[in-house]
Amino acid sequence: MNRKNRKLSARGAQVVRETKETRIRVEVDLDGPVCSNVHTGIGFFDHMLDQIARHAALDLTIEAQGDLHIDAHHTVEDVGITLGQAVAQALGDKSGIARFGHAYVPLDEALSRVVIDFSGRPALVWQVAFKRAMVGEFDLDLVHEFFQGFVNHAQVTLHVDNLRGDNAHHQCETVFKAFARALRMAVRLDPDAGGAVPSTKGTL
Numbered sequence: 286m287n288r289k290n291r292k293l294s295a296r297g298a299q300v301v302r303e304t305k306e307t308r309i310r311v312e313v314d315l316d317g318p319v320c321s322n323v324h325t326g327i328g329f330f331d332h333m334l335d336q337i338a339r340h341a342a343l344d345l346t347i348e349a350q351g352d353l354h355i356d357a358h359h360t361v362e363d364v365g366i367t368l369g370q371a372v373a374q375a376l377g378d379k380s381g382i383a384r385f386g387h388a389y390v391p392l393d394e395a396l397s398r399v400v401i402d403f404s405g406r407p408a409l410v411w412q413v414a415f416k417r418a419m420v421g422e423f424d425l426d427l428v429h430e431f432f433q434g435f436v437n438h439a440q441v442t443l444h445v446d447n448l449r450g451d452n453a454h455h456q457c458e459t460v461f462k463a464f465a466r467a468l469r470m471a472v473r474l475d476p477d478a479g480g481a482v483p484s485t486k487g488t489l
Contacts, residue, residue, distance in 0.1 A: 293317070296472075297344075298374035302367045306359040307351040309367040315375050315472050317344025325349040325364060327357050329423040330431075333461040334364070340465035341472075361427040365434025372439045376472060379403055384483040386471030390463040395450030397459035399467045402442040405489040409436045413447040413460060420454050428457060432464070 293299070297314035321338035323331045325347065338345035347368070351360030376382060387400040397413075409432060415425045436443050445464070450456035475483070482489055 369438030
């Protein structure tokens with residue numbers, strides 16, 4: 286199905302980022318049907334991005350072409366940047382959103398906690414020690430780079446803690462699922478907010 290010409294909801298956005306290293310197109314709809322159409326050329330990363338779409342209840346398209354003949358670093362980081370930009374655009378001035386979100390997610394022996402605040406102040410606190418450096422051919426150091434890119438461009442405060450885990454795949458998957466669930470909570474429209482920006486300053 287050709288998804289490029291479909292109509293986005295009021296809380297949808299499309300961002301294209303082009304550099305000499307990558308070309309990334311991200312389309313996100315916070316209120317669309319839950320759907321994932323992700324193609325980065327990096328199998329394990331696609332699997333993790335699918336977790337975001339499913340557990341954050343997003344309509345998410347990500348198309349990425351990058352210099353994978355060098356390594357996956359530029360592609361993974363730039364997807365994080367572009368996704369952050371798209372979420373920020375979709376939220377606009379953040380009127381009426383819950384703003385804060387948190388989640389604990391287990392997968393067998395692994396357990397992760399993620400807390401997010403759409404504060405307008407980029408900050409990443411990262412307490413994740415993977416039990417090994419790679420999952421297949423995917424360098425797990427790049428997970429931090431993805432979230433750093435997202436944080437900087439969505440302008441959120443994000444705390445990520447892997448509380449336990451022996452299997453690096455499980456550790457990583459719980460991080461992405463917990464992030465998605467926290468994101469889902471934070472961007473939802475709060476029926477008690479009266480459409481106001483959730484800050485005493487009146488802006489975020």
